[in-house]
Amino acid sequence: MSDKSKNTAKRIAVIPGDGIGMEVIAEAVKVMKAVTKKTGRRLEFTDFDWGADRYVKDGTTLPTDAVEMFQRDFDAILLGAMGDPRVPSNVHAADILLGLRFKLDLYVNIRPCYLLDARRTPLKDRTEKDIHFVVFRENTEGLYVGAGGIFKKGTTDEIALQEDVNTYKGVERILRYAFDYARDKGLKRVCMSDKSNALTFGHDLWQRLFKKMKAEYPEIEASHQYIDNLLMQMVRDPSQFDVIVTGNLFGDIASDLGAQLAGGLGLAPSANIHPGKVSLFEPVHGSAPTIAGKNIANPMGAVLASAMMLDYVGYGEEAEMIARAVNAALREGAVTTELGGALGTREAGDWLVEWVEVIT
Ligand code: NAD
Ligand code: IPM
Ligand code: MN
Numbered sequence: 166m167s168d169k170s171k172n173t174a175k176r177i178a179v180i181p182g183d184g185i186g187m188e189v190i191a192e193a194v195k196v197m198k199a200v201t202k203k204t205g206r207r208l209e210f211t212d213f214d215w216g217a218d219r220y221v222k223d224g225t226t227l228p229t230d231a232v233e234m235f236q237r238d239f240d241a242i243l244l245g246a247m248g249d250p251r252v253p254s255n256v257h258a259a260d261i262l263l264g265l266r267f268k269l270d271l272y273v274n275i276r277p278c279y280l281l282d283a284r285r286t287p288l289k290d291r292t293e294k295d296i297h298f299v300v301f302r303e304n305t306e307g308l309y310v311g312a313g314g315i316f317k318k319g320t321t322d323e324i325a326l327q328e329d330v331n332t333y334k335g336v337e338r339i340l341r342y343a344f345d346y347a348r349d350k351g352l353k354r355v356c357m358s359d360k361s362n363a364l365t366f367g368h369d370l371w372q373r374l375f376k377k378m379k380a381e382y383p384e385i386e387a388s389h390q391y392i393d394n395l396l397m398q399m400v401r402d403p404s405q406f407d408v409i410v411t412g413n414l415f416g417d418i419a420s421d422l423g424a425q426l427a428g429g430l431g432l433a434p435s436a437n438i439h440p441g442k443v444s445l446f447e448p449v450h451g452s453a454p455t456i457a458g459k460n461i462a463n464p465m466g467a468v469l470a471s472a473m474m475l476d477y478v479g480y481g482e483e484a485e486m487i488a489r490a491v492n493a494a495l496r497e498g499a500v501t502t503e504l505g506g507a508l509g510t511r512e513a514g515d516w517l518v519e520w521v522e523v524i525t
Contacts, residue, residue, distance in 0.1 A: 174207035175478045178235060178242040180261070182216040184452025185462035185510075186245020192464035192514030193243065193471040196490070199521040200475075200483040208480075211239075215261050217249030226260030232268045235443050240478045242445040243471055246452040259311070265445055266304050271437040272335065273342050274302035274416060275473070276449055278403075278423030278433070282495040285428030285504065288400070296426050298406035301346070302416020303339040304437055306330045309413045331367040331412070336374050342440075343410035344382045352407040354386045358395040358415060371412070396422055424449050424466075428495075431463025431503055434470035436477065446474035460509040463501040465491055468517060486525050490517045493524070 179194065181187040194210060201208050219225050235242060242265065247258035265271070280286050280296035288296070312328035340357065347355050357375045361368035372389075379387040390398060392415045398405065399419065403426055411419060424433035433449035448466030456462055469491060476484035493499075499516040500506030508516060 172207060174209040175240045175480065176209045176211070176238060177474070177478075178213060178239045179210050180213045180215055180242065180244045182245040182247045182261075182452065183218075183249045184246060184454050184457035185450075186216070186247070186452050188457070188460065188462050188510045189448060189464040189467035190243060190245040192510060192517075193467040195514050196468050196487060196517045196521065197471050197475065197483070199518040200486045200525075201480070203486065203521060203525055204480075204482055206480060206483065215257070216247060217252050217257060220257040221251055226257045227264040227268075232265070235265075235269065239443055241443060241474045243467075243474055244445055244447040245467065246448070246450065248452040248454070250454055262447075263309060263311075266437050267310075269443060269445065270305060270439050271442075271444055272303065272305045272338055273436075273438050273440075274304040274413075274420075275436040275438065276300040276302060276416070276420035276423065276433065278420070278427045280427045281432070281492055282428060285432075285495065286426055288403070288426060291403070295404040298403065298423070299346075299408055300416055300420045300423055301339060301343040301408065301410040302420060303335060303410075303412050304416075305413075306332060306335045307413030329364065329367045331370050333370065333374070336371055337378075340371075340374055340378045340410060343408050344378050344385055344387075347385050347408045348382060354388065354405070354407040355382075356388045356390055356395070356406055356409050358390050358392045358409060358411040358419070360392050360415070362391055368412075392419070395419065399423060399426060420449055429463070429504060430466070431501065432465045432469070434466050434468075434473050436470070436473045438477065444474075444477060446470045446477070460511055461502055462510050463503060464510050464514050465494070465500075468514070486521060487517075489525070490520045493520055 181190040247262045277299045280293045283292040308329045310330045312330055313326040316324040343355055359368040359371045361372045424430045430450045435449045436446050438444035448470050450466055472484040472487035494516055498506055501508055501513050
């Protein structure tokens with residue numbers, strides 16, 4: 166690598182958001198600074214105060230020029246979480262988080278469910294090799310597009326509609342991404358999940374495109390499970406999965422379950438990407454208002470999300486270092502209280518920083 170490319174900073178937009186989002190992102194930034202200090206490569210962080218506080222103060226959600234600005238001025242975005250009891254409509258989360266997913270066209274939501282330490286799964290007698298799969302969640306359509314409406318609100322004649330939007334292009338590109346991923350990583354099995362036995366229009370499209378994809382990738386063992394069965398199978402025998410691909414809502418649900426199988430929601434990272442374009446990285450968990458501000462949230466999901474981000478922007482060495490640090494912390498029990506450890510959020514971040522400084 167030339168000296169010039171070595172010293173060009175990657176520009177990271179940081180949106181800590183609400184609740185524990187602020188606490189875990191502070192730790193992720195600390196850890197990223199530690200690993201880049203080691204490698205000598207540069208990151209430039211710019212903070213955005215979007216979230217419930219700002220919304221309550223002045224009504225700001227996603228500024229109109231935000232999408233263009235991210236595309237022009239940034240390599241990636243790191244987000245904490247959105248959600249606050251003061252905003253029961255969740256309108257700021259819809260505008261900011263879902264807004265960025267849609268407007269940046271981040272059609273792949275990657276949610277790895279990798280058990281890093283066998284002691285941490287709630288399943289009996291399972292080890293790291295049994296729980297090692299990734300959920301690809303369609304991220305730009307489905308029930309999330311906001312198509313619908315409420316008529317005669319507040320009356321006993323009320324009608325509430327929420328449309329499930331499935332497009333040929335949208336379904337095809339997420340399926341193709343999952344199949345390409347499996348092929349490129351040498352993984353054998355792709356499981357597509359839908360509810361085509363009941364949702365006979367929208368998910369019929371998933372069925373037809375899945376069959377087309379199956380024919381295009383004969384080397385992949387492509388299987389199908391209805392979503393209700395899939396969730397049961399994830400608990401019964403998670404070792405049957407390498408790659409799961411599904412729609413927006415089902416992927417949201419399956420990834421929280423997958424996170425717990427892999428040791429806990431506090432450990433789970435995710436990437437919202439459009440290959441080659443500015444993309445957004447976040448932990449799978451939310452703002453957890455009941456534990457916010459107490460220095461008890463687990464920062465590892467955010468830290469691992471930042472590793473996914475560094476890998477995406479070309480800092481693979483730093484990403485690898487972070488993964489090793491988190492693995493070491495889990496092995497040594499240097500974890501927060503929900504995992505049975507004694508560390509606070511900041512102390513868990515400090516432990517990772519110190520490991521990077523001393524060991525690597
Ligand atoms: P949540 O993920 O915030 O919390 C679920 C449970 O997991 C809670 O018991 C919480 O204490 C625990 N938990 C979550 N993260 C943890 C961590 N890092 N360390 C330790 N424990 C952790 O989900 P929820 O309670 O359903 O939602 C709370 C708010 O967050 C809502 O407003 C919701 O809409 C929002 N939310 C936002 C995102 C996001 O921005 N990406 C994701 C999920 C939920
Ligand atoms: C997630 C969250 C969001 C979603 C909410 C906050 C809208 O649960 O990222 O998993 O459903 O996508
Ligand atoms: Mn979710």
